[in-house]
Amino acid sequence: MFKGDRTTPPLTVMGLMSGTSVDGVDACLARFALESGQLRYEIIATHSQTMPAELRERLLRCMADKQIHLQEFCRLNVEVGTLFAETAWALMQTHHITAAEIDAIGSHGQTLYHWPPSQSGQLGGTLQIGEPSLIAEKTGVLTIADFRPRDMAAGGHGAPLVCFADQLLFQHEAMGRCIQNIGGIANVTVVPSLADAQQKHLPVIAFDTGPGNMLMDAAMDHFFSKAYDADGAVAASGQVHAGLLAHLLSHPYLGQCPPKTTGRELFGAPYFQQLLSQFAEIAPADWVATLNRFTAASIVDAYQRFVFPRYAVSELVVGGGGSFNPVLLENLRALFAEQKQPVPKQSILVKTHAQFGIPDQYKEALAFALLAWANVEGIPNNIPTCTGAQHAVIMGKRVT
């Protein structure tokens, strides 16, 4: 996978992550080494810490206002940094691991704002807080943080970054894989087989396939005042409504060519409300069943349009909250089994991260451990075919 079939001695690196839900910090300690260019890894320990309610409220307020007092900015940077530092420290204490046993810590920080580059070539900017100096001070470990700006300085979007980990963790000699994250929005990293990458020069690509749990969650909230459909129980009790499904599948986002990203603007509550007024007669459980099927169908549809024509794919590795919804996984399996022509029909196994020994909750923390590991090894860790950067760079700022 790496030029020259490099072999590197094992390094032990911790990744720290707090996502857009701002509910806590996840830490994952892992050991990484290259053997003849192939990544070997082992997860050593994980730990998570809840975001204090008061701090969470201030962060969400700032994100909603998109405006901040400079002193509050400094305070949040220090308080989030302290929380990250405490999470790293707690992992070390809990597992009796000393600073001398850890080579580096990679911290994503907390995103407050992301201003993507314009199509005309104007560079974008991004704002992650959580002062890494506090992590270095508390743990005594080299800390690498603020990864996105380096990719953006090279003209990239500074996202997605996890595709680097997807390639290292999942690239197989002979099998192509789609690493499908199903959070609020669903996004895929297409990792060609090593053979295809080398012989056909197929790049790793990544894009948002469409809604993840967002529409199902909106229906659960509306009809059942619940945050989500636990274990897919409601979807399992309902019937798919063919008219609604056909309407959903006509959404113009599905036909757009990658690279593409989407969010709450397209598939959030207003869209669900509009659907509700158009399909007033459908029973609540049928809504959830149909939206579940649509979510799976939008993923399979994206592959048929944009992935299968170029990539031979043997496995789908599902992650995010959606990977805990057995009805969604079943829908994916069923839809792959009944794929439409003319694209060559592919026989695809649907797996979860857990089947690869990666706890779903810690996937992103593991990804930031890997990004930091690459920084230490001097290995470029952005994927220009995913971020749009003009060239490969080594992302991350080092603090000792």
Added chain:
Amino acid sequence: MFKGDRTTPPLTVMGLMSGTSVDGVDACLARFALESGQLRYEIIATHSQTMPAELRERLLRCMADKQIHLQEFCRLNVEVGTLFAETAWALMQTHHITAAEIDAIGSHGQTLYHWPPSQSGQLGGTLQIGEPSLIAEKTGVLTIADFRPRDMAAGGHGAPLVCFADQLLFQHEAMGRCIQNIGGIANVTVVPSLADAQQKHLPVIAFDTGPGNMLMDAAMDHFFSKAYDADGAVAASGQVHAGLLAHLLSHPYLGQCPPKTTGRELFGAPYFQQLLSQFAEIAPADWVATLNRFTAASIVDAYQRFVFPRYAVSELVVGGGGSFNPVLLENLRALFAEQKQPVPKQSILVKTHAQFGIPDQYKEALAFALLAWANVEGIPNNIPTCTGAQHAVIMGKRVT
């Protein structure tokens, strides 16, 4: 000066600085090496670039409002970073220096806000912008930036940082030196002789002595609508008013023990207006002459109270705008010559940075080159006795 009398091969490092006046970026390229623990340095090239008026206005507005939209934050970070990158690049182009010839760039960035630690031990925070990734991308040189947070993570004020350069540039085997910067506010770094540092364990200390050019400039603006007293011409034409001088010398700040800092709150325009109403009869040139003498006297007074009782000082090295005012330098010389007892009278030479081969405009840029050099060499670059940090750290975040 450094433990083990280290010797290091020469490194070529560029420093980039934009100060509180936000009028431009100064770049200074220098070569540094340790010979048996002593710094050897040579300034290779300097360059400066004016801050575009529109960008300056937006930065000053943000500092005045102490409030910012997150997108404007991202934009300013990118635009200031681009300006820093262009300044570094222009120095390289002008002097035909390639990336391969430069080992590192140290960038201070532009301070937007500084939130000092509380006396009760609550950590402070700070906010410097000017994305260093853009400097690394444009120049292809390892860039080290955002120095202050690491000192603050160790409980320090993240300031002053230049005292590290003052020690390396000016510490003498046998002579104690005061490095006196006279900007709007005047501040000193007291650098004991190497002999005193080693035998008496005298630390480097730094504090604000009081007003720098601030009061003189206020009088020049009020009476003559000029920004400052060029060459001290107005002061030279006036007489010192004994009553006003005595009143000024009774200012309580002068008696406060270091560490201490001051600013526009104490010695700004409101204070000058108050003086004006108390001493309405004094002629304009006499105002300027008296404020010039007071500025010098407040510096000498600070040394007599807080420096001379412990430190043997042979030389004063003046920097900042005040070093271009010959009347101010003459006042300093005269006041040192007529020092009061009981403190041992010291015979002090008043020199400028130029006499040491350091162009005054580039002193701070040179200081940030030195801070970056130390980061590369793994040498701690904060001075805890100046910043208040609990221990020495290596400041700066590295981007490649």
